[in-house]
Amino acid sequence: MSHRTKFVIIICLQVLALFGMIAIKHYPLVAGKKIMLKVMPVDPRSLMRGDYVDLRYEVSRPGSLDTFLPKGRVYAKLKRDDDGIYHPEGYFVDRPDIGPDEAVLKGSVDYRGARYGIETYFVEEGTGNNIENMTRTGQVYAVIAVTRGGNATLVSLVSGNGSKL
Amino acid sequence: MRQGFHDRLIKEITLWRSEGVISAEQAVELARRYRAESEIEKKAGPGKFISTVAVLGATLLGIGIILFFAANWQAMPRYQKLVLVTVCLMSVNYAGYTLAFTRKSFPRVGYSLLFLGMLLFGSAIFLVAQAYHINAHFPNGFLLWAAGVLPVAYLLGYRTGIGLLVLIVGIWVGLESYFSAHEPVYNLSIIRYILVYMAYGAFLFELGRTHKAGKYERFRVVYSSFGIVFVMASTYLLTFKWGGTFLLGRHQSAFNRVMLFYVIFAAASLLLATYNAARRSQGDSISYWVLAGLAVLFAAGVFQLAFPAQAGGHPASPENHRYMYPVWYNVLLFAEILCALAMGYKERISAFINTGLVFFVILIVTRYFDFLWKLLPRSLFFMLGGVLLIVGGLLLERKRRRVIAAIRAEAVAP
Numbered sequence: 206m207s208h209r210t211k212f213v214i215i216i217c218l219q220v221l222a223l224f225g226m227i228a229i230k231h232y233p234l235v236a237g238k239k240i241m242l243k244v245m246p247v248d249p250r251s252l253m254r255g256d257y258v259d260l261r262y263e264v265s266r267p268g269s270l271d272t273f274l275p276k277g278r279v280y281a282k283l284k285r286d287d288d289g290i291y292h293p294e295g296y297f298v299d300r301p302d303i304g305p306d307e308a309v310l311k312g313s314v315d316y317r318g319a320r321y322g323i324e325t326y327f328v329e330e331g332t333g334n335n336i337e338n339m340t341r342t343g344q345v346y347a348v349i350a351v352t353r354g355g356n357a358t359l360v361s362l363v364s365g366n367g368s369k370l
Numbered sequence: 371m372r373q374g375f376h377d378r379l380i381k382e383i384t385l386w387r388s389e390g391v392i393s394a395e396q397a398v399e400l401a402r403r404y405r406a407e408s409e410i411e412k413k414a415g416p417g418k419f420i421s422t423v424a425v426l427g428a429t430l431l432g433i434g435i436i437l438f439f440a441a442n443w444q445a446m447p448r449y450q451k452l453v454l455v456t457v458c459l460m461s462v463n464y465a466g467y468t469l470a471f472t473r474k475s476f477p478r479v480g481y482s483l484l485f486l487g488m489l490l491f492g493s494a495i496f497l498v499a500q501a502y503h504i505n506a507h508f509p510n511g512f513l514l515w516a517a518g519v520l521p522v523a524y525l526l527g528y529r530t531g532i533g534l535l536v537l538i539v540g541i542w543v544g545l546e547s548y549f550s551a552h553e554p555v556y557n558l559s560i561i562r563y564i565l566v567y568m569a570y571g572a573f574l575f576e577l578g579r580t581h582k583a584g585k586y587e588r589f590r591v592v593y594s595s596f597g598i599v600f601v602m603a604s605t606y607l608l609t610f611k612w613g614g615t616f617l618l619g620r621h622q623s624a625f626n627r628v629m630l631f632y633v634i635f636a637a638a639s640l641l642l643a644t645y646n647a648a649r650r651s652q653g654d655s656i657s658y659w660v661l662a663g664l665a666v667l668f669a670a671g672v673f674q675l676a677f678p679a680q681a682g683g684h685p686a687s688p689e690n691h692r693y694m695y696p697v698w699y700n701v702l703l704f705a706e707i708l709c710a711l712a713m714g715y716k717e718r719i720s721a722f723i724n725t726g727l728v729f730f731v732i733l734i735v736t737r738y739f740d741f742l743w744k745l746l747p748r749s750l751f752f753m754l755g756g757v758l759l760i761v762g763g764l765l766l767e768r769k770r771r772r773v774i775a776a777i778r779a780e781a782v783a784p
Contacts, residue, residue: 208471211525216463219491219518220456223498226514227452230502257500325505330441359503 233350233358240283240291240308241346244362256333258326258362260347264310265318267296273314280355281310281319290346300355311355323349323359328370336362336370345370376404424482425530432489439497448501455494463487470526484522485530491518492538509545512538527585529592536574536596543570543631551627562628564604565671569635571600572664576642579657595721598710602729605706608699609733610740629675636668656713663709670698703733704755708762 245261264281273279276298283291285306295301303309312321326347328336339345344365351357362370380401387397435458439451446454462483470480492515498504499511516538523531547566575597581590643664647657674695707726714722737751 208525209467212463212467212471212522215518215521215525216460216487218521220459222514222518223456223494226495226498226504227502230504257503320505322505323503326503327500329444 230358233352233356234360237350237352237356237358238308239348239350239360240285241289241348241363242283242291244345244347256328256330258328258333258336260324260326260359262321262323262347264293264296264312264321265324267293267312267314267319270314270316270318272296273298273319274316277314279312279314279319281312281321283308283310303353308351309353309355310349310351310357321357323347323357326359326362339364339370379404421478421481424479425485428482428486428489432486432493435490436493436496439493439500451497452501455490455497459487459490459494462490481526481528481530484526484528485534488519488522488531488534491515507549509542509549512542512545516542524586527588529588532589532592533596536593540567540570540600543567543635547628547631550630559626559628561608562626562632562675564607565675566628566631566635567600568604568671569632569639569668571597571602571604572667573597573635573639573642574600576639576646576660576664579646579660580642582646591719591721594719595725598706598722598725602703602706602710602725605699605703606729606732606736609696609703609736611696632671632675636664636671639664640668656716660709663705667702670702700733700737700751703729704758707733 242262242264264283267273267279267281273296278298280297280300281293282295282297282301282303284294285291285308291308294307300309300311310321310323312319314320326336336345346363346365348360348363349357350360364370383392383397383400386392387394392400435455439455466480466483466485466487468480469476470484492511495511495514516535519531519535519538522528523535543566544563547563575594578590578592578594578597581587581593640661643657643661647661707730710722710726710729714720714724714726734752737748740748
């Protein structure tokens with residue numbers, strides 16, 4: 206194999222790794238259904254990735270953590286209310302069956318609580334404070350795309366009246 | 371090529387000719403061979419300078435691109451940004467490879483573009499993470515970045531790429547140990563992280579020594595020099611008297627995940643040191659000394675981590691143990707400097723000598739102006755250091771005289 210071919214293969218693998226990252230997170234957007242969750246944000250800054258809003262949800266505290274810590278995994282079963290918002294209905298170690306108005310989120314658990322991979326929302330530089338203020342004065346919801354297996358991608362944040370933030 | 375080398379060479383050629391070692395034709399040929407290179411460097415600037423300027427340019431451009439994407443400019447949609455960064459990544463690598471290898475027309479600029487490609491791969495990872503709001507374990511981004519840089523640097527035999535790799539892995543080590551330990555920021559036991567970097571440095575140093583021969587020999591000095599800098603900088607941070615109360619943190623649990631990284635790097639460097647010592651030809655005593663030195667270094671580190679109170683410097687330390695810890699690290703840094711100088715001279719690696727001298731100056735200046743130590747202990751430190759160096763100089767000079775005498779005796783012998 207020539208030097209040039211090896212170089213081309215390495216660069217292609219780099220690009221493939223990037224597309225792999227994209228594919229994992231893009232799959233729920235294509236194959237999953239969109240649900241809305243109520244959020245409680247705070248606003249730190251990521252040095253490499255710019256401004257972001259750190260989000261917490263009702264499902265971030267799944268009751269007693271002792272049940273889930275041994276496996277480090279939790280499934281939060283969610284049920285849709287009359288306003289179209291999903292709220293936690295129960296927490297399981299193994300994936301539960303869900304009905305038409307229900308969804309499930311797969312998360313990892315440590316002593317700080319549960320994380321579902323939807324806790325960080327990157328915003329344009331300087332706009333994080335506005336979003337933080339909006340959560341104090343009104344209600345902010347997260348639109349999440351989630352597969353039947355519980356893998357989720359954060360799509361956007363919307364205000365109480367449905368406009369995108 | 372250095373100008374000084376050319377001047378010395380001309381002097382030597384004149385001497386060889388006058389002594390009849392070489393013929394007139396040989397003298398002309400030797401002078402002609404090196405004159406062209408010397409003139410190029412005189413008129414167009416040294417090649418190394420051009421490389422440095424080009425790499426600095428690539429670094430600035432790379433950082434600029436990382437910051438541009440970090441600003442998360444919403445006017446450009448996500449897909450456009452992803453396409454832009456992928457196209458940039460591929461075209462910069464293509465241009466760099468063409469200039470440096472295919473056409474070989476601008477190799478120095480070509481290499482700097484390949485360096486930019488390495489930076490772009492990192493910025494692409496963080497852009498994807500940002501575009502899809504990925505928060506899964508932040509340090510993994512650096513690990514993936516390192517995994518992309520490593521094969522390129524080795525394939526191209528590119529030393530600057532290895533330097534970048536060492537720094538990326540260094541950042542990953544700090545972040546990963548911090549994240550896995552779940553320590554609250556206000557109560558960090560900073561000394562553990564410093565010791566982790568010390569072990570990382572020792573690992574790099576030994577990794578460099580494994581590259582001593584063969585295809586990747588040119589990476590040896592890069593790994594080992596970075597290793598020495600990591601080891602010495604970490605030791606230096608522990609030479610202060612206030613280290614005990616500030617660096618240790620309030621909470622000292624018996625075991626912590628940060629220590630796991632220390633143990634992994636310490637074990638890896640001891641393994642590499644054993645491997646390096648075993649494969650060396652007989653008579654190379656340095657490898658065994660390095661192995662012994664590392665064993666002492668890590669034994670002391672493990673003692674420090676496992677018994678912080680007994681090691682001294684800790685608020686709970688007994689009064690007579692309190693000074694033990696900074697004294698030990700001052701002595702250790704001094705010993706490390708001497709080792710770097712000795713190895714640098716023995717193996718003719720100027721980077722080791724320069725690093726040793728820089729840290730020697732830093733240590734001396736810091737201790738001279740260190741108001742935390744009273745004058746008496748400081749005076750003892752300087753006197754002891756001075757006596758050690760003078761005695762060392764005496765021994766070295768005696769050895770040198772013997773070697774010279776032996777060589778002369780051999781030359782005179784029929």
